[in-house]
Amino acid sequence: xxxxxxxxxxxxxxxxxxxxxxxxxxxxxxxxxxxxxxxxxxxxxxxxxxxxxxxxxxxxxxxxxxxxxxxxxxxxxxxxxxxxxxxxxxxxxxxxxxxxxxxxxxxxxxxxxxxxxxxxxxxxxxxxxxxxxxxxxxxxxxxxxxxxxxxxxxxxxxxxxxxxxxxxxxxxxxxxxxxxxxxxxxxxxxxxxxxxxxxxxxxxxxxxxxxxxxxxxxxx
Numbered sequence: 001x002x003x004x005x006x007x008x009x010x011x012x013x014x015x016x017x018x019x020x021x022x023x024x025x026x027x028x029x030x031x032x033x034x035x036x037x038x039x040x041x042x043x044x045x046x047x048x049x050x051x052x053x054x055x056x057x058x059x060x061x062x063x064x065x066x067x068x069x070x071x072x073x074x075x076x077x078x079x080x081x082x083x084x085x086x087x088x089x090x091x092x093x094x095x096x097x098x099x100x101x102x103x104x105x106x107x108x109x110x111x112x113x114x115x116x117x118x119x120x121x122x123x124x125x126x127x128x129x130x131x132x133x134x135x136x137x138x139x140x141x142x143x144x145x146x147x148x149x150x151x152x153x154x155x156x157x158x159x160x161x162x163x164x165x166x167x168x169x170x171x172x173x174x175x176x177x178x179x180x181x182x183x184x185x186x187x188x189x190x191x192x193x194x195x196x197x198x199x200x201x202x203x204x205x206x207x208x209x210x211x212x213x214x215x216x217x218x219x220x
Contacts, residue, residue: 027051059093072120095146150177
């Protein structure tokens with residue numbers, strides 16, 4: 001990674017948050033596009049790509065600089081007009097911002113249906129995660145199941161996201177907080193997938209059988 005360029009980009013965004021609109025699409029060209037761990041993670045499902053990491057850092061700089069509502073609006077625009085790599089960068093950036101404990105991304109868990117409106121970054125992030133989980137792009141799906149989703153996605157949507165990852169052959173170790181959030185209903189869903197694939201003579205992965213057998217006991 002061209003760390004000098006990335007650090008300069010972080011400083012530029014801190015001084016003028018609007019600069020992220022020009023820096024975000026340039027990340028692949030300036031920082032690189034290869035997987036961070038090409039041997040163990042050649043597709044970048046687990047650790048992402050070099051430009052993913054650059055964009056993560058830009059999102060964190062933006063979230064540190066702008067009020068939550070303004071940061072949310074900017075990220076929505078970046079995702080709306082960006083290509084799949086830029087959309088992935090927004091998702092991974094939300095996860096990085098969540099881990100950094102930034103204001104507006106309070107890790108309070110999925111909100112009950114009767115709660116008030118979520119914080120602006122959370123509301124926007126939930127919409128972007130839901131959109132990514134509807135795609136057939138495995139790197140977008142993997143990015144969507146990171147730390148942000150682990151803290152804020154409702155259980156029903158989260159379960160279906162995990163099942164989609166299984167179906168797409170995405171390794172389950174990309175799913176943040178899987179051990180904490182897995183429950184008996186997810187185990188039942190995984191067991192159903194295993195049964196369907198065996199009946200059809202299709203391959204069953206170790207992740208599928210592990211999740212079917214080892215998910216926790218509680219349901220929501």
